[in-house]
Amino acid sequence: MAPALAWLTALMVVPCALVLALAFFRRGTYGGIEYTFTLENFGLVFDPLYAGIFLNSARIAGTATLIAVVIGYAAAYAIAAAPRRLQPVLLFFAVLPFWSNYLIRTYAWIVLLNREGLVTQLLRWFGYTGEPPSMLYTEGAVIAGLVYNYLPFVILACYAPLSRLNPELAEASRDLGASALTTFRRVILPLTVPGIAAGAVFVFVLSIGNFVTPALLGGGRFQMIGNLVYDQFLTANDWPFGAALAMALIVIMLLVLMAQAIAADRASGHAAEARSNADG
Amino acid sequence: MLPKREATPMAERSPATRRTLWLVLSLVFAFLYIPIAVLVALSFNEGGLPTAWSGFSLKWYASLTGNSEILSAALNTLIVALVSTAIATLLGTLLAIGIEMRRQYGKGLEALIFAPMIIPDIVLAIALLSFFSMLNITMGLHTIILAHVVFNLAFVCSVVRARLKSFDWSITEASADLGASALTTFRRVTLPVILPAVVAGALLAFTLSVDEFIIAFFAAGAGRASTTLPMQIYAMIRFGITPEINALASIVMAVSITALTLSQRLNRGVIGQ
Amino acid sequence: MSEPRTLLAIDKVSKNFGRVTAVDGISLDIRENEFFALLGPSGCGKTTLLRMLAGFETPNDGRILLDGRDIARTPPNKRPVNLMFQSYALFPHMSVRANVSYGLEMERLPAAEIRSRVDAILSTTELVPFADRKPEQLSGGQKQRVALARALIKRPRLLLLDEPLGALDKKLRGAMQLELKRLQHEVGITFVIVTHDQEESLVMADRMAVLKDGKLLQCDTPHAVYEHPADRFVADFIGVMNFVPGKATTDGVVAANGARITGKVPATLLPGASAVASVRPERIRLFPEAQTANRISGTVEALAYQGLDLQLHVRTALSPKPFLVRVTADAADRRPVSAGDTIELGWDAADVRIFKD
Ligand SMILES: Nc1ncnc2c1ncn2[C@@H]1O[C@H](COP(=O)(O)OP(=O)(O)OP(=O)(O)O)[C@@H](O)[C@H]1O
Numbered sequence: 077m078a079p080a081l082a083w084l085t086a087l088m089v090v091p092c093a094l095v096l097a098l099a100f101f102r103r104g105t106y107g108g109i110e111y112t113f114t115l116e117n118f119g120l121v122f123d124p125l126y127a128g129i130f131l132n133s134a135r136i137a138g139t140a141t142l143i144a145v146v147i148g149y150a151a152a153y154a155i156a157a158a159p160r161r162l163q164p165v166l167l168f169f170a171v172l173p174f175w176s177n178y179l180i181r182t183y184a185w186i187v188l189l190n191r192e193g194l195v196t197q198l199l200r201w202f203g204y205t206g207e208p209p210s211m212l213y214t215e216g217a218v219i220a221g222l223v224y225n226y227l228p229f230v231i232l233a234c235y236a237p238l239s240r241l242n243p244e245l246a247e248a249s250r251d252l253g254a255s256a257l258t259t260f261r262r263v264i265l266p267l268t269v270p271g272i273a274a275g276a277v278f279v280f281v282l283s284i285g286n287f288v289t290p291a292l293l294g295g296g297r298f299q300m301i302g303n304l305v306y307d308q309f310l311t312a313n314d315w316p317f318g319a320a321l322a323m324a325l326i327v328i329m330l331l332v333l334m335a336q337a338i339a340a341d342r343a344s345g346h347a348a349e350a351r352s353n354a355d356g
Numbered sequence: 357m358l359p360k361r362e363a364t365p366m367a368e369r370s371p372a373t374r375r376t377l378w379l380v381l382s383l384v385f386a387f388l389y390i391p392i393a394v395l396v397a398l399s400f401n402e403g404g405l406p407t408a409w410s411g412f413s414l415k416w417y418a419s420l421t422g423n424s425e426i427l428s429a430a431l432n433t434l435i436v437a438l439v440s441t442a443i444a445t446l447l448g449t450l451l452a453i454g455i456e457m458r459r460q461y462g463k464g465l466e467a468l469i470f471a472p473m474i475i476p477d478i479v480l481a482i483a484l485l486s487f488f489s490m491l492n493i494t495m496g497l498h499t500i501i502l503a504h505v506v507f508n509l510a511f512v513c514s515v516v517r518a519r520l521k522s523f524d525w526s527i528t529e530a531s532a533d534l535g536a537s538a539l540t541t542f543r544r545v546t547l548p549v550i551l552p553a554v555v556a557g558a559l560l561a562f563t564l565s566v567d568e569f570i571i572a573f574f575a576a577g578a579g580r581a582s583t584t585l586p587m588q589i590y591a592m593i594r595f596g597i598t599p600e601i602n603a604l605a606s607i608v609m610a611v612s613i614t615a616l617t618l619s620q621r622l623n624r625g626v627i628g629q
Numbered sequence: 630m631s632e633p634r635t636l637l638a639i640d641k642v643s644k645n646f647g648r649v650t651a652v653d654g655i656s657l658d659i660r661e662n663e664f665f666a667l668l669g670p671s672g673c674g675k676t677t678l679l680r681m682l683a684g685f686e687t688p689n690d691g692r693i694l695l696d697g698r699d700i701a702r703t704p705p706n707k708r709p710v711n712l713m714f715q716s717y718a719l720f721p722h723m724s725v726r727a728n729v730s731y732g733l734e735m736e737r738l739p740a741a742e743i744r745s746r747v748d749a750i751l752s753t754t755e756l757v758p759f760a761d762r763k764p765e766q767l768s769g770g771q772k773q774r775v776a777l778a779r780a781l782i783k784r785p786r787l788l789l790l791d792e793p794l795g796a797l798d799k800k801l802r803g804a805m806q807l808e809l810k811r812l813q814h815e816v817g818i819t820f821v822i823v824t825h826d827q828e829e830s831l832v833m834a835d836r837m838a839v840l841k842d843g844k845l846l847q848c849d850t851p852h853a854v855y856e857h858p859a860d861r862f863v864a865d866f867i868g869v870m871n872f873v874p875g876k877a878t879t880d881g882v883v884a885a886n887g888a889r890i891t892g893k894v895p896a897t898l899l900p901g902a903s904a905v906a907s908v909r910p911e912r913i914r915l916f917p918e919a920q921t922a923n924r925i926s927g928t929v930e931a932l933a934y935q936g937l938d939l940q941l942h943v944r945t946a947l948s949p950k951p952f953l954v955r956v957t958a959d960a961a962d963r964r965p966v967s968a969g970d971t972i973e974l975g976w977d978a979a980d981v982r983i984f985k986d
């Protein structure tokens with residue numbers, strides 16, 4: 077036990093603490109670090125230019141999350157509705173791409189979306205003659221890449237509660253006079269929210285801190301925070317500011333996780349409350 | 357009382373619903389597999405053009421074997437993945453056993469193990485870069501290995517813990533009662549039971565390590581020193597689309613998918629027990 | 630008394646799942662306001678038949694007429710029929726009150742009416758103190774009452790209950806049987822209840838149907854089914870029966886050892902055919918009078934007191950299994966018997982039922 081914990085402490089806790097400390101120092105004239113205490117790196121995070129990138133990241137991550145959840149839930153629902161013996165197979169193949177290299181999966185979208193890629197050729201085949209549409213290096217491409225990369229996880233997360241759902245609950249709802257749609261809205265959806273939440277948090281957290289997808293599929297130089305952090309460390313050589321950005325990223329991530337925990341807590345808290353009321 | 361009836365299979369739904377559900381599945385699978393399929397298909401494309409099909413050929417695979425940069429990157433990746441997997445499997449398994457045997461689940465401990473799996477890669481990457489450069493450690497394959505063990509250990513630990521949750525510890529007591537030493541008990545009782553999970557965890561770690569790009573990139577001294585395969589691929593992709601990348605990508609994909617399939621098999625074995 | 634009106638007519642209904650025929654050409658009439666029981670061994674198709682009535686399964690063949698209208702293809706939410714599920718299927722994320730009012734909300738009734746009807750049904754089913762609890766905080770009996778209230782509040786023409794008492798312990802079961810009967814009387818709704826407990830159906834039902842392998846064997850009042858079983862299977866399944874295998878004659882059955890059992894032989898059974906004579910344990914008398922039609926001696930193997938009754942296991946030459954005899958404790962006190970005694974048993978020809986074997 078001890079060696080593992082020591083390893084994690086030395087190579088994760090200490091370096092992260094170091095980054096936190098770094099964020100309070102000043103950038104040296106020639107790119108080094110000047111060891112004087114300052115808060116200006118955090119002030120800079122709220123500079124309209126950088127705050128804009130945060131908002132942009134949040135918007136892109138949010139959009140990708142929304143799309144991934146809708147598609148992923150639909151797929152998970154269809155898998156859970158398939159014959160039992162097919163379900164593990166379908167699930168396995170839904171998750172398989174997730175285990176091939178992230179860079180390669182992203183690269184596949186370059187192949188697909190570039191000016192002479194498959195999409196353009198398909199358009200031509202359907203009789204399109206104009207200029208090839210510019211799809212690569214757009215926000216849309218980044219979102220597509222993120223959705224593509226994280227969709228399998230959403231499917232997995234949504235499948236778990238869907239497959240555990242007692243099918244008689246949906247039948248009971250129909251029996252009591254609800255249409256299929258009402259049954260979905262009032263019975264199936266509320267009972268599978270935990271899976272949706274887990275999938276959404278995962279996609280959002282991984283998307284907002286993403287570096288590879290915006291770097292390869294995105295247009296601008298700093299489309300998302302990940303690229304900005306990368307740039308501070310490797311190009312601009314402003315490590316303290318990069319550290320402050322990284323900390324801001326961690327804070328956002330923690331906030332999202334906390335929101336999820338509170339929501340889950342409240343759901344179980346309701347039950348406890350009802351119990352004590354009835355007994356009291 | 358559990359319903360014994362099977363969960364509303366498609367067969368029991370109206371034909372229209374059934375068709376819609378199959379359509380959804382087909383579209384999702386098309387979305388998931390078409391990009392990969394196009395990539396693999398183009399790796400067999402005779403002509404140099406990345407997009408227009410001009411006949412079947414294995415020449416891009418052949419040309420890979422002559423590319424010394426790629427070969428040395430592949431070798432580096434193999435070293436990093438094997439060493440970090442070995443260390444992480446040992447440490448992660450011991451950690452899992454330590455936690456589950458004593459059943460002390462502290463919040464802090466859980467956070468410590470969970471963190472490497474969810475911290476954004478870029479944050480861990482810059483943290484390690486800062487750490488190594490501040491300590492004036494020369495960066496290279498060894499620092500990548502140190503870094504990869506961090507997250508690999510967490511994943512191995514969680515896979516093994518999942519198996520240990522259903523482990524009946526009284527059988528280790530029975531073994532001790534029958535006169536076995538702690539080490540013998542581990543070797544003859546505990547290990548055989550958790551072995552499939554350990555191997556599955558190791559395969560998972562190996563796959564993650566082979567594929568990992570950004571932490572390796574920073575831990576290697578921001579790409580100035582030892583290059584791993586993902587770093588090499590990243591550099592090539594930035595340069596543009598070439599049939600050679602397609603071939604390389606196809607091979608890498610085949611390797612990691614095989615590793616995953618194996619790990620999945622083993623894990624199913626765990627469930628089946 | 631006028632003939633009771635038929636509410637639901639099941640007309641040659643069949644259902645198969647792939648190669649399994651779960652329900653095989655069943656025809657049944659269920660009358661207005663009756664308490665009807667579907668009985669049969671596990672896997673005989675009871676649940677499948679019920680699910681077709683509720684609309685979750687479409688028959689491959691046949692018609693289901695409710696008030697003369699074929700509803701076999703009407704979706705479940707459009708039928709005036711409600712089902713109480715074997716697993717209760719309470720919505721776990723809703724309180725008891727929300728579970729019960731769900732069905733009325735689907736009918737888009739005004740809020741005030743929903744509220745008053747929910748209050749009424751909660752007090753009928755004695756659930757008022759639990760109205761704000763979630764299903765997971767209820768005991769088995771309470772859950773069962775919520776499931777019942779949730780179905781009853783819709784005032785269906787027909788209420789289907791799939792083994793409603795299956796999950797309860799024996800004592801609670803007895804209480805709930807009476808409770809269900811009382812409720813059915815009070816709300817005046819037709820109940821169709823599924824059970825594989827024959828005692829339960831004898832206690833509760835006005836009429837009952839016995840199924841086996843998807844086929845209807847008999848449909849009648851509990852008394853008629855008990856006294857005049859349609860075949861050997863029903864005789865064995867409902868209550869306890871002693872069987873004597875042998876060959877049919879014109880006035881009874883000859884057992885393997887040559888002993889003759891006298892009784893009425895069904896017209897379909899030709900002399901010489903394999904047959905089985907049977908008699909209920911409570912119809913057998915100890916120390917019978919000389920003129921008793923059927924008499925046999927045997928050795929008492931075991932005795933068991935069951936409350937007011939004494940049950941004897943008597944080994945005879947008639948059948949491989951010992952005879953079961955039930956005598957009142959009273960009678961036993963008058964002439965005590967003990968294990969190992971050789972005694973004589975006797976029963977009347979009118980109490981013998983003879984079936985094809
Ligand atoms: N959805 C289904 N798919 C395939 N076979 C089924 C299905 N539902 C029921 N069956 C089969 O149909 C037959 C009748 O099943 P059913 O559930 O109606 O029996 P039951 O009388 O309710 O039994 P129990 O008393 O155990 O509840 C069984 O052989 C069962 O295996």
Ligand SMILES: [Mg+2]
Nearest residue numbers: 675676677715
């Ligand atoms: Mg059943």
